Amino acid sequence: MAAGRLHLILLAGGLGLRAQGSDNVPKQFRPTGRGLLFTVSLGEFLSLDQGSGFRPADLILTVPDDWREAAAGALQKVDIPWGLAPAGTTRTGSTWNAVRELEALHAPEPEDLVAVHDAARPFASADLLVRLGRAVTGAQGAVPGVPVPDTIVQSNEGMASYLERSTLLAVQTPQVFRWNPFRAAHAWAATQGADFTDDGGLMAARGLDPVVVPGEPGNWKVTTTGDWDRAQALLEPS
Numbered sequence: 001m002a003a004g005r006l007h008l009i010l011l012a013g014g015l016g017l018r019a020q021g022s023d024n025v026p027k028q029f030r031p032t033g034r035g036l037l038f039t040v041s042l043g044e045f046l047s048l049d050q051g052s053g054f055r056p057a058d059l060i061l062t063v064p065d066d067w068r069e070a071a072a073g074a075l076q077k078v079d080i081p082w083g084l085a086p087a088g089t090t091r092t093g094s095t096w097n098a099v100r101e102l103e104a105l106h107a108p109e110p111e112d113l114v115a116v117h118d119a120a121r122p123f124a125s126a127d128l129l130v131r132l133g134r135a136v137t138g139a140q141g142a143v144p145g146v147p148v149p150d151t152i153v154q155s156n157e158g159m160a161s162y163l164e165r166s167t168l169l170a171v172q173t174p175q176v177f178r179w180n181p182f183r184a185a186h187a188w189a190a191t192q193g194a195d196f197t198d199d200g201g202l203m204a205a206r207g208l209d210p211v212v213v214p215g216e217p218g219n220w221k222v223t224t225t226g227d228w229d230r231a232q233a234l235l236e237p238s
């Protein structure tokens with residue numbers, strides 16, 4: 001199946017309390033040497049040329065109400081159509097808000113693609129986005145995964161059940177999906193009040209297991225204060 005346009009949903013609706021500064025600014029809106037944190041991965045994705053076939057055609061950013069003005073100011077120089085969606089009470093709710101805002105901004109065609117990315121992962125590469133987009137050919141979605149370095153157990157009433165590490169992967173974002181099944185899955189979740197830790201999990205719950213492509217070890221998530229310090233050092237201008 002040929003892909004159409006690629007639409008980008010960037011999730012920046014969390015409060016980021018564990019990496020929040022002393023000024024109570026959520027991590028995704030804290031300044032770095034390359035702009036506010038949420039703009040770093042966006043700039044990387046927009047570095048793709050149109051000929052790649054996977055440069056985002058438009059953007060929806062989920063944002064807490066108190067940070068809409070800051071977000072809009074940071075997006076003024078973005079050269080694609082964009083819109084702001086309110087943060088939901090859950091991750092899945094935020095994405096559903098973005099879906100509806102995207103439909104109002106630039107109604108996707110059935111075979112279009114949508115990429116969902118966490119703003120707290122500033123180091124995802126444009127190459128990863130392209131590989132995910134290509135992997136969706138013949139599938140409903142694609143997610144990146146990296147090997148798990150630790151031994152993992154499942155606790156059952158205090159007893160450890162060991163899982164086979166060679167089959168385990170840590171899932172990252174961005175994740176890319178075909179528009180129609182993605183939209184239908186989120187409509188279902190909205191009616192059921194269901195919440196998932198990522199969109200691939202929602203798709204799998206609807207019988208639409210995404211394919212897995214190799215992720216990037218450097219595509220880690222800024223979660224704690226230590227993560228923030230490390231990210232800020234890496235994002236200093238060279």
